[in-house]
Amino acid sequence: MNEPDGSLLSLNTATVRQQWQLPDIIDGCARHGIRGISPWRDQVAAAGLRETAARIRHAGLTVTGYCRGGMFPAMDRAGRRAASDDNKRAVDEALTVAAQCLVLVVGGLPKDAAGRIQSKDIAGAREMVRDGIGELLDYARPAGMPLAIEPLHPMYAADRACVNTLEHANDLCDELGPGLGIAVDAYHVWWDPHLKREIERAGNAKGASRLLAYHICDWLVPTTDLLNDRGMMGDGVIDLPLMRSWMEACGYRGMHEVEIFSATNWWKRDPDEVLATCKLRHASST
Amino acid sequence: MNEPDGSLLSLNTATVRQQWQLPDIIDGCARHGIRGISPWRDQVAAAGLRETAARIRHAGLTVTGYCRGGMFPAMDRAGRRAASDDNKRAVDEALTVAAQCLVLVVGGLPKDAAGRIQSKDIAGAREMVRDGIGELLDYARPAGMPLAIEPLHPMYAADRACVNTLEHANDLCDELGPGLGIAVDAYHVWWDPHLKREIERAGNAKGASRLLAYHICDWLVPTTDLLNDRGMMGDGVIDLPLMRSWMEACGYRGMHEVEIFSATNWWKRDPDEVLATCKLRHASST
Numbered sequence: 001m002n003e004p005d006g007s008l009l010s011l012n013t014a015t016v017r018q019q020w021q022l023p024d025i026i027d028g029c030a031r032h033g034i035r036g037i038s039p040w041r042d043q044v045a046a047a048g049l050r051e052t053a054a055r056i057r058h059a060g061l062t063v064t065g066y067c068r069g070g071m072f073p074a075m076d077r078a079g080r081r082a083a084s085d086d087n088k089r090a091v092d093e094a095l096t097v098a099a100q101c102l103v104l105v106v107g108g109l110p111k112d113a114a115g116r117i118q119s120k121d122i123a124g125a126r127e128m129v130r131d132g133i134g135e136l137l138d139y140a141r142p143a144g145m146p147l148a149i150e151p152l153h154p155m156y157a158a159d160r161a162c163v164n165t166l167e168h169a170n171d172l173c174d175e176l177g178p179g180l181g182i183a184v185d186a187y188h189v190w191w192d193p194h195l196k197r198e199i200e201r202a203g204n205a206k207g208a209s210r211l212l213a214y215h216i217c218d219w220l221v222p223t224t225d226l227l228n229d230r231g232m233m234g235d236g237v238i239d240l241p242l243m244r245s246w247m248e249a250c251g252y253r254g255m256h257e258v259e260i261f262s263a264t265n266w267w268k269r270d271p272d273e274v275l276a277t278c279k280l281r282h283a284s285s286t
Numbered sequence: 287m288n289e290p291d292g293s294l295l296s297l298n299t300a301t302v303r304q305q306w307q308l309p310d311i312i313d314g315c316a317r318h319g320i321r322g323i324s325p326w327r328d329q330v331a332a333a334g335l336r337e338t339a340a341r342i343r344h345a346g347l348t349v350t351g352y353c354r355g356g357m358f359p360a361m362d363r364a365g366r367r368a369a370s371d372d373n374k375r376a377v378d379e380a381l382t383v384a385a386q387c388l389v390l391v392v393g394g395l396p397k398d399a400a401g402r403i404q405s406k407d408i409a410g411a412r413e414m415v416r417d418g419i420g421e422l423l424d425y426a427r428p429a430g431m432p433l434a435i436e437p438l439h440p441m442y443a444a445d446r447a448c449v450n451t452l453e454h455a456n457d458l459c460d461e462l463g464p465g466l467g468i469a470v471d472a473y474h475v476w477w478d479p480h481l482k483r484e485i486e487r488a489g490n491a492k493g494a495s496r497l498l499a500y501h502i503c504d505w506l507v508p509t510t511d512l513l514n515d516r517g518m519m520g521d522g523v524i525d526l527p528l529m530r531s532w533m534e535a536c537g538y539r540g541m542h543e544v545e546i547f548s549a550t551n552w553w554k555r556d557p558d559e560v561l562a563t564c565k566l567r568h569a570s571s572t
Contacts, residue, residue, distance in 0.1 A: 109523055117507055120525040126479065155441045157477035158507045158523045168479050191443035193412065193454055221403055221444045226509055237395055237444045239406040 004244060004256060009282045010036025010064040012215065012259035013043055016274050018267035022047040023055060025271075030059040032275040036255040038065040038213075039097065041090065053097045064255045065148060065183060065213045066090065066099035070161070071107035072132030073125040075118045079110070080128065084135060091140045100254070101148040101212040102140065103183050104133065108159045117158065125162045134176050141179035148183040148212040149173070153191075155226055165189070166198035173202070173210050181208075184247065185215035185259065187230055190238040196246050203250025211252045216240060216286055217260045228263035232277060234285030244286060256286060290530060290542060295568045296322025296350040298501065298545035299329055302560050304553035308333040309341060311557075316345040318561040322541040324351040324499075325383065327376060339383045350541045351434060351469060351499045352376065352385035356447070357393035358418030359411040361404045365396070366414065370421060377426045386540070387434040387498040388426065389469050390419065394445045403444065411448045420462050427465035434469040434498040435459070439477075441512055451475070452484035459488070459496050467494075470533065471501035471545065473516055476524040482532050489536025497538045502526060502572055503546045514549035518563060520571030530572060542572060 011034050013025045020028065022043040029037055037056060044052050056063060069090040074080045094102040106129040109117045119125070133147065140147050149169040152161035163169055166189055169182045182202050189195055202210040218236030223229050233240055244256070258278045260266050266274050297320050299311050306314065308329040315323055323342060330338050342349060355376040360366045380388040392415040395403045405411070419433065426433050435455040438447035449455055452475055455468045468488050475481055488496040504522030509515050519526055530542070544564045546552050552560050 117523055120523050120528075122477070122525070153440065154477040155439065155509070155512075158505060162477075164477055165479070191408070191440040191448075191450055193451070219444060223441070223512055226441075226512065237403055237406050239408070242406075 004282060004286050006279070006283060007035055008255045009034050009279060010038060010062065010255040010257040011275065011278065012038040012067065012257050013040055014067070015258055015260045015266065015278070016271040017043065019271040022052060026055050026059050026061065028271060028275055029061055032272070032279060034275060034279065035060070036062040036064045036257065038063065038067055038257050038259070040067045041093065044093065044097065049093055049096055056097060062255060063097050063099040064257045065101050065103045066094035066097060068103040068105050069136070069147070070104040073107045073110040073128040073162070075110045075112065080132065083132065087136050088139050091136070091143060091145050094145050095143060099145070101146040101181065101183070103213065104147055104149050105152060106133070106149065106161045106163050108157060108162050122157065122162055129162060130172060130175065133172065133180065137176055137179050146179060146181055146212055148181050150183040150185055151188055153188040165192055165194070166202065167194055170198055170201050170210070173205065178207060181210035181212035183213035183215060184211060186238050186240060186243055187215070187217050187219060190219060190243065195243070199246045200250050203247070203252060209251055211247060211250070211254070213257060214247055214252060214254060215257045215259045217258060225263065228261040230260045230262055232260060232266065233258070233281040240286040256282060258282065290568060290572050292565070292569060293321055294541045295320050295565060296324060296348065296541040296543040297561065297564065298324040298353065298543050299326055300353070301544055301546045301552065301564070302557040303329065305557040308338060312341050312345050312347065314557060314561055315347055318565060320561060320565065321346070322348040322350045322543065324349065324353055324543050324545070326353045327379065330379065330383065335379055335382055342383060348541060349383050349385040350543045351387050351389045352380035352383060354389045354391050355422070355433070356390040359393045359396040359414040359448070361396045361398065366418065369418065373422050374425050377422070377429060377431045380431050381429060385431070387432040387467065387469065389434050389436050389499065391436055391438060392419070392447045392449050394443060394448050408443065408448055415448060416458060416461065419458065419466065423462055423465050432498055433466050435466065436469040436471055437474055439474040451478055451480070452488065453480055456484055456487050456496070459491065464493060467496035467498035469499035469501060470497060472524050472526060472529055473501070473503050473505060476505060476529065481529070485532045486536050489533070489538060495537055497533060497536070497540070499543060500533055500538060500540060501543045501545045503544060511549065514547040516546045516548055518546060518552065519544070519567040526572040542568060544568070
């Protein structure tokens with residue numbers, strides 16, 4: 001297989017969030033020749049929205065996604081309304097930083113204010129997700145901000161996202177129409193026996209490709225924590241070159257966004273070492 | 287929904303494996319009025335195969351499954367042959383203890399002798415699984431021992447089982463024919479948007495139902511360990527009464543086998559308390 005184009009590397013800012021504030025991360029990307037970035041809302045809020053937009057623009061970085069909207073399910077109308085309002089603000093912010101899409105982590109089972117799950121009705125949660133995305137599209141579509149559903153690994157179905165397969169995300173795109181696409185994260189979907197089929201379905205969708213973003217990292221064996229034990233590309237079991245070849249075969253020409261949550265390893269290292277390693281491994285192992 | 291029949295409770299012996307040897311577990315089941323059991327091979331080996339079969343028979347317990355065969359993928363012919371030989375012995379043992387099925391945990395990516403994963407080719411691993419089950423069926427079918435594929439949660443795709451959905455298991459049953467069925471474990475499949483459809487497909491399969499076993503426990507939020515943090519029924523987020531209703535609606539009349547791996551909670555408790563709690567929760571929360 002062909003090597004990946006080094007200029008397509010993008011950094012999801014969660015990868016070094018324990019070491020650096022957002023301005024440091026932007027500077028780090030520029031310093032390491034990383035040409036894309038995907039920032040998180042809390043980091044943007046801390047650094048200032050307009051200041052961040054200017055700094056990213058000045059550094060010449062492409063914003064491959066804005067993290068994140070979603071979390072649609074709630075037990076009552078007030079909760080769903082609060083999510084809706086917050087998601088509209090996320091669209092506005094994504095426009096301000098000129099993001100290519102707003103990434104949606106759709107939420108799991110409905111929770112109370114303290115974060116305790118209040119219902120076991122996952123089918124109902126999935127209906128709330130569909131309705132919530134549909135309503136947000138009415139706001140995002142005319143504004144020109146694409147929404148990207150990120151299917152999360154099934155181990156997050158209860159508490160983070162009840163859309164857990166590319167097939168489900170594609171079904172939602174079929175139902176809800178233009179302005180909606182998919183963020184494909186290798187960590188979440190690598191195991192799926194329908195992975196190739198559903199990447200092709202997304203890439204060849206009528207009208208426009210749904211492949212709005214491609215996130216990479218690796219699945220470690222053993223994985224010691226459900227949330228924060230993701231691996232650097234090449235350290236795990238995902239056949240990333242094969243997966244990229246499937247994305248490219250159906251027309252994906254976007255960037256490759258490294259997103260690594262790693263409490264015990266990469267978050268403890270010198271962030272310049274982390275960025276240098278991302279570059280090396282992007283070239284050698286993806 | 288109707289309450290579950292208390293006489294349908296079965297105990298997977300892993301649930302108290304840290305506290306009791308197998309003879310203690312058999313006695314415990316009898317003492318607590320639990321009428322089914324599903325023992326593991328290592329426990330049976332420690333207690334003696336014929337002694338165990340006699341003790342279970344004497345206690346009047348139904349053996350709802352024998353744990354376990356599988357682990358088919360290997361890097362070379364010798365490794366696959368070793369797995370095949372071991373699986374045939376597992377069939378023989380399952381016959382000796384009069385199990386209703388041999389449960390298959392099919393294995394993930396091929397490993398070396400030290401347990402290190404040697405390949406990222408999950409499609410290839412799935413072919414080895416298909417071929418391995420096909421060969422084992424030639425042995426198990428004439429012997430009259432049903433094989434039950436247990437799809438494991440996708441978080442085990444790399445290291446334990448690369449069959450991760452009921453759909454995949456049903457596809458294998460379609461391809462490989464009679465003598466093969468499915469062990470449905472709520473923990474592994476509760477998140478699947480096609481859960482109801484694939485239970486119905488298994489239950490209504492032409493010839494005979496594929497629903498050979500039904501395992502229950504619960505998915506905790508948060509889950510602190512990928513392997514050994516399963517919950518007691520009622521302590522998590524799985525809608526177990528709904529899932530049982532789907533099993534029953536397509537004809538499942540078998541037992542409900544409690545299988546809880548819980549390093550920090552249930553494995554540390556008095557095993558008599560664990561069994562009493564299983565009985566209570568089976569009645570109240572499944």
